[in-house]
Amino acid sequence: MARIGVLIETNEKSVKPANFGVLTAARGEGNEIYAFVLEADAAAFQDGLKAYGVSKVIAVGASDGDFSKKPDLQAAALVAAMKNVEITALLTLSSTRGKDLLARMAAATHSGLALDCIGVDLDAGTCVKPYFAGKTEATLKLSGDLFLCAIRPNAIEETEAPCDITAETFTADVTDDGKLVIKEVKASGSAKVDLSEANVIVTGGRPIGSKENFSILEECANAMGGAVGASRVAVDSGFASHAMQVGQTGKIVSPKLYIGCGLSGSVQHFAGMKTSKVIVAINNDKDAPIFTKCDYGIVGDLFEVVPALTAALKK
Amino acid sequence: MRVYVCVKHVPDTAANIKVVGGSGFDESVKFIVNPYDEYAIGEASKLVKAEGGEVVIVTLGKASAMTTVRAALAIGGDRGILIKTDKQFVESDETALILAKAIEEDGGADMIFAxxxxxxxxxxQTCYRLAANLGMPVATEVIGFSYADGKAIVEREIGGGEREVIEMTAPCVVGATKGLNEVKYPKLPDIMKAKKKPVNEMDAGSLKVDALGLVELVSLEQVPERSNAKMLEGSVTEAVDTLVKLLRDEAKVLD
Known part of the structure; x- marks a missing residue:
């Protein structure tokens, strides 16, 4: 048994559900879990965390007024917060923010780091992560002062383990060289539902034909509370924004259900969604390679099949 | 400005990877410029065009990585540095120490892209470790870049429909991704010219870095593809009804 830290990704006043798999991984065979949240009111997250075995939640801050705009300062404060409670292993969600903070911590402390992991063994000090875009999986042994590991959303099935929880605040005595500042956070025009954290994703390929036609995929995704993705060709053709791209040069996703509509099934696309729990393919070409590497397939025109699927889901 | 671009020699993303010896792979596949590095080369070239100076391609890899240095120089760049190693994988900490040392010994950077x-x-993580070694700020997953008065302004997509705008004091390290620019594929004259550009070759050992060995590759395993997909036949209505039933009752991925 060890004491393990988990950096929690929050969504205003709530804990993002994607954290629960990370907490489950951290708990292992009964580890003690301390959760860290950044510049927030720790008590506000108690109820969301105690169901997953978190015994203490610590709000980490620094006296610098621009804490939220300085990722290097946040990383330094987290290192100090871990030291303060004698924690050497920290897990978090492999989101854009989680990856960034852990990489800053690892670089500043010369610690072992593995990002985008699909498994972790805290007793052995190892992580499992894809190499070569999911064609292979690597087992990595980390060493150094800290063990830092970010876990791909949805990679680990969550299980509850309720316990008592306390909340506290830690103000780190850290400073920053001021060479990097977040000036602004602006709307990018991309989808509100974060693709990499969605449980269900409906993706359109080249045959979708236009930006407007994506609405049939949106309706289908909405019927399942999911998000909409796009293939590289659909993005490069201007049918969808790059933020929606799934694949090697886009987002890596691992939803419970992935429905590919009009996708050929390229190696580079599979690099981004291969670890989905269930893959469904809809394509009018019965010889499309995707049918050889999916779980369920329907040969048919996506413009007929997708609306029919939406209707069937609503039944 | 002296702008460095760190470029990696990697197997073609479409290549089949065959694991050999438990933690290595069969290298008899086509190798290419790491796809994300192409955006880095494009942005470095734009910056030097506007500000003057030179673009230097830096690669750590086996001797065969010379093809990638030349391919990178054909996309953009004035000269190259190839740091040779016999290792198939060099962990990020060691890579960043080697790149930092090579860049410093070459004269030091006004800006680094990768x-x-x-x-x-x-x-x-190499961008972050490289920046820490050189005392520079760093941002990665960058899809927008501008430079003025010793400051770089970069944008990165952070999910949830939002984009971060970050200001960094130069010199800094910029980790490029798709969306930063359109990759310009080199034409034959670019490829011919690239063959004549100077490339300084050295052995990684000559840089004498002290790596801690923070990440050890214990094993590499092939991931089997799924097979035996269940094809749903019948009319469109029948097929989708069956699918919804299977997703609910068999796969249990829908409520």
Whole structure:
């Protein structure tokens, strides 16, 4: 048994559900879990965390007024917060923010780091992560002062383990060289539902034909509370924004259900969604390679099949 | 300005990877410029065009990585540095120490670009470690870049429909990703010219860095493809009804 830290990704006043798999991984065979949240009111997250075995939640801050705009300062404060409670292993969600903070911590402390992991063994000090875009999986042994590991959303099935929880605040005595500042956070025009954290994703390929036609995929995704993705060709053709791209040069996703509509099934696309729990393919070409590497397939025109699927889901 | 671009020699993303010896792979596949690094080369070239100076391609890899240095120089760049190693994988900490040393010994950087990650080992951390070694600020997954008065302004997509705008004091490290620019594929004259550009070759050992060995590759395993897909036949209505039933009752991925 060890004491393990988990950096929690929050969504205003709530804990993002994607954290629960990370907490489950951290708990292992009964580890003690301390959760860290950044510049927030720790008590506000108690109820969301105690169901997953978190015994203490610590709000980490620094006296610098621009804490939220300085990722290097946040990383330094987290290192100090871990030291303060004698924690050497920290897990978090492999989101854009989680990856960034852990990489800053690892670089500043010369610690072992593995990002985008699909498994972790805290007793052995190892992580499992894809190499070569999911064609292979690597087992990595980390060493150094800290063990830092970010876990791909949805990679680990969550299980509850309720316990008592306390909340506290830690103000780190850290400073920053001021060479990097977040000036602004602006709307990018991309989808509100974060693709990499969605449980269900409906993706359109080249045959979708236009930006407007994506609405049939949106309706289908909405019927399942999911998000909409796009293939590289659909993005490069201007049918969808790059933020929606799934694949090697886009987002890596691992939803419970992935429905590919009009996708050929390229190696580079599979690099981004291969670890989905269930893959469904809809394509009018019965010889499309995707049918050889999916779980369920329907040969048919996506413009007929997708609306029919939406209707069937609503039944 | 002296602008460095760190470029990695990686197997083609479409290549079949065959694991050999438990933690290595069969290298008899086509190798390419790491795809994310192409955006880095494009942005470095634009910056030098506007500000003057030179673009230097830096690659750590086997001797065969010379093809990638030349391919990178054909996309953009004035000269190259190839740091040779016999290792198939060099962990990020050691890579960053070697790159930092080579860049410093070459004269030091006014700006460094690299891809946000390598397409082979997908470590996503070399930019951060390189920046820390050189005392520079860093941002990765960058899709927008501008430079004025010693400051770089970069944009990165952070999910949830939002984009971060970050100001960094130069010199800094910028980790590029798709969206930063349109990759310009080199034409034959670019490829011919690239063959004549100077490339300084050295052995990684000559840089004498002290790596801690923070990440050890214990094993590499092939991931089997799924097979035996269940094809749903019948009319469109029958097929989708069956699918919904299977997703609910068999796969249990829908409520």
């Amino acid at each position: 891809g946000k990650q390598a397409a082979d080992s997908e470590g996503m």
